[in-house]
Amino acid sequence: MKNVVIFGAPGSGKGTQSENIIAKYNFKHFSTGDILRKQIAEGTELGKIAKSFIDEGKLVTDELIINMLDKELESAKGANGVIFDGFPRTYAQAEALKVMLNKRGTDVAVMLNIQVDEPELVNRLLERGKVSGRSDDNMETITKRIKTYNEQTTPVIDFYKKEGTCVDIKGVGSIDDIFASISKAIDSAKEL
Numbered sequence: 001m002k003n004v005v006i007f008g009a010p011g012s013g014k015g016t017q018s019e020n021i022i023a024k025y026n027f028k029h030f031s032t033g034d035i036l037r038k039q040i041a042e043g044t045e046l047g048k049i050a051k052s053f054i055d056e057g058k059l060v061t062d063e064l065i066i067n068m069l070d071k072e073l074e075s076a077k078g079a080n081g082v083i084f085d086g087f088p089r090t091y092a093q094a095e096a097l098k099v100m101l102n103k104r105g106t107d108v109a110v111m112l113n114i115q116v117d118e119p120e121l122v123n124r125l126l127e128r129g130k131v132s133g134r135s136d137d138n139m140e141t142i143t144k145r146i147k148t149y150n151e152q153t154t155p156v157i158d159f160y161k162k163e164g165t166c167v168d169i170k171g172v173g174s175i176d177d178i179f180a181s182i183s184k185a186i187d188s189a190k191e192l
């Protein structure tokens with residue numbers, strides 16, 4: 001089994017490249033953002049709490065996210081691999097993911113650190129906002145999300161550097177070229 005963390009700032013292309021990974025490797029995909037948006041659409045308690053954080057460009061609390069993912073992971077039994085998209089977003093979440101996977105006899109095989117500079121991120125998110133209908137794809141929230149990423153999420157890179165599983169991916173250029181680098185990293189990762 002290969003567990004892949006697809007990592008990067010908002011707008012770095014995690015969602016797009018996750019679709020390519022699913023098409024090629026048939027891995028199971030967990031996007032914490034998608035799960036939260038589904039909860040909001042369904043009007044659940046978790047959805048109501050999450051909406052206030054999302055619209056402010058802030059992170060939902062570690063406890064809520066970790067519990068939510070731990071439950072979702074039950075559906076990954078027997079999968080060839082799993083893509084974690086938008087998770088972990090804090091150092092504590094990275095530690096919790098290791099515990100969750102270790103207790104299931106596995107671990108993260110590779111962390112793909114997709115690198116895109118800030119002006120490009122803002123452009124992409126503003127473009128996406130024209131069609132996505134996402135309440136957080138507007139200039140004010142985009143600025144807050146990038147700040148949150150810089151302050152709270154970048155320490156995750158150190159976690160995976162220490163683990164020896166972080167691979168830097170240049171996130172600008174054609175989608176196909178970026179995916180070629182991603183495929184190479186996944187193919188080189190050890191099956192766990």
Ligand code: AMP
Nearest residue numbers: 032033053054058059060065086087089
């Ligand atoms: P995304 O679709 O991954 O850009 O996530 C959208 C929003 O959902 C984020 O800006 C956060 O408010 C929230 N969110 C998604 N994943 C997480 C996570 N792992 N930890 C905390 N908040 C999250």
